[in-house]
Amino acid sequence: MMNWSIILNIAKTHLITKLKQTSTAALGVTFGIGSYITLVCFMTGLNAMLDDLILNQTPHIHIYNEIEPSKKQPISLYQTVENSFNVVYSIKPKLTQKKIHNAIPIINYLEQQDDVKGALPQVKTQIFYIAGSIELGGNITGIKALGEANFFNLNDYLVDGSAKDLEITDNGILLGIGIAKKMALKVGDRIQVKPITGEIFPLKIVGFYQSGITDLDNIQSFASIKTVQKLLGKAENYITDINVKLNDISVAESMAKQIESQFKLRAIDIKTANAQFETGTNVRNLITYAVSITLLIVAGFGIYNILNMLIYEKMNDIAILKATGFSGRDVKAIFMSQAMIIGFVGGALGLLIGYGLAKLISTISFQTEALPTVETYPINMNPVFFVIGFSFAMLSTFLAGYLPSKKAGKIDPVKIIRGQ
Numbered sequence: 001m002m003n004w005s006i007i008l009n010i011a012k013t014h015l016i017t018k019l020k021q022t023s024t025a026a027l028g029v030t031f032g033i034g035s036y037i038t039l040v041c042f043m044t045g046l047n048a049m050l051d052d053l054i055l056n057q058t059p060h061i062h063i064y065n066e067i068e069p070s071k072k073q074p075i076s077l078y079q080t081v082e083n084s085f086n087v088v089y090s091i092k093p094k095l096t097q098k099k100i101h102n103a104i105p106i107i108n109y110l111e112q113q114d115d116v117k118g119a120l121p122q123v124k125t126q127i128f129y130i131a132g133s134i135e136l137g138g139n140i141t142g143i144k145a146l147g148e149a150n151f152f153n154l155n156d157y158l159v160d161g162s163a164k165d166l167e168i169t170d171n172g173i174l175l176g177i178g179i180a181k182k183m184a185l186k187v188g189d190r191i192q193v194k195p196i197t198g199e200i201f202p203l204k205i206v207g208f209y210q211s212g213i214t215d216l217d218n219i220q221s222f223a224s225i226k227t228v229q230k231l232l233g234k235a236e237n238y239i240t241d242i243n244v245k246l247n248d249i250s251v252a253e254s255m256a257k258q259i260e261s262q263f264k265l266r267a268i269d270i271k272t273a274n275a276q277f278e279t280g281t282n283v284r285n286l287i288t289y290a291v292s293i294t295l296l297i298v299a300g301f302g303i304y305n306i307l308n309m310l311i312y313e314k315m316n317d318i319a320i321l322k323a324t325g326f327s328g329r330d331v332k333a334i335f336m337s338q339a340m341i342i343g344f345v346g347g348a349l350g351l352l353i354g355y356g357l358a359k360l361i362s363t364i365s366f367q368t369e370a371l372p373t374v375e376t377y378p379i380n381m382n383p384v385f386f387v388i389g390f391s392f393a394m395l396s397t398f399l400a401g402y403l404p405s406k407k408a409g410k411i412d413p414v415k416i417i418r419g420q
Contacts, residue, residue, distance in 0.1 A: 029393050032393075064242075065265060107120075118151045125139070201231050359379070
């Protein structure tokens with residue numbers, strides 16, 4: 001049975017007498033783990049910010065009436081040609097209304113489902129922003145402002161004003177920042193808008209909306225549902241879109257298919273709507289983890305080389321230990337203990353350095369017009385990263401120390417002493 005107190009004492013003596021090499025090995029682990037923690041916290045933070053930029057504004061399921069050609073053409077109604085092959089050119093889409101039939105009952109039904117966090121109605125239409133003799137084309141969306149702020153983080157994209165301001169202001173509008181700059185408008189001003197078919201309608205600016213997508217900010221604005229219904233001369237049950245937020249995004253695809261089948265409406269789930277974006281996110285995450293793992297492997301090879309050299313320099317000590325009664329197993333345990341001590345100290349220091357650098361990055365100013373609410377670089381301090389980093393430090397030092405310690409356990413003390 002091994003006496004661990006003696007083994008650890010010898011291991012500590014070896015490490016202290018070769019302090020320079022010990023420090024070099026520990027620093028290899030420290031910088032490897034520190035770099036891993038810093039990189040993975042920074043990169044995953046950036047990835048999360050980019051994901052949120054798109055996905056925060058995207059409903060998990062978007063329900064609307066699709067404009068599409070008639071499935072049955074008039075020629076197919078004639079029995080005399082039902083067995084013939086018919087070719088119809090220039091098929092026009094059928095006349096369909098943008099309004100969702102029975103939208104309010106559908107919303108009430110969806111909100112009763114366990115998987116649904118919220119279902120919000122919208123009224124979308126194209127308009128012209130009028131400034132003197134200039135007419136700028138754009139879109140206006142009627143929303144429930146507080147609901148949008150709660151479920152889709154609307155306030156994060158407002159550079160001035162708030163969702164509450166829109167909720168309490170009659171005939172108010174949250175104007176796209178691009179339109180505001182073109183017309184030199186400020187909060188409190190009035191802007192005239194005109195639907196494609198309708199009269200000019202004055203609205204009071206209560207805030208500015210900035211999504212970070214320039215083309216969208218040059219045309220998009222928001223008003224209350226009642227305001228847009230009034231603008232279009234429609235009744236209170238006129239709803240063109242329903243946006244659904246789920247408790248679990250993974251059920252979006254199956255629920256979208258169920259809604260299409262049940263209500264005969266078009267329902268687009270978030271994965272279908274953002275397929276290319278999701279692919280980009282997966283690639284970025286793959287690159288992040290690949291680089292991080294490479295850093296840890298490089299640190300492991302550094303430890304292996306240093307322990308290998310340490311054994312060659314300690315040949316005499318190993319011979320003396322074996323000559324005085326220590327077994328090959330004891331010698332192996334001594335060098336494995338050294339490796340694990342280096343891994344523990346280096347890993348712990350690496351976590352502290354990584355945490356400090358990540359915190360430092362999170363204080364660096366990061367301001368861009370595309371992201372108005374972001375003031376500093378985003379950092380993702382997920383505890384899992386620290387657990388993985390420390391575990392890999394211990395695993396890599398164990399593997400790096402195993403082969404050299406196995407070699408030390410097989411050394412023949414007679415050959416070493418004779419060589420002297």
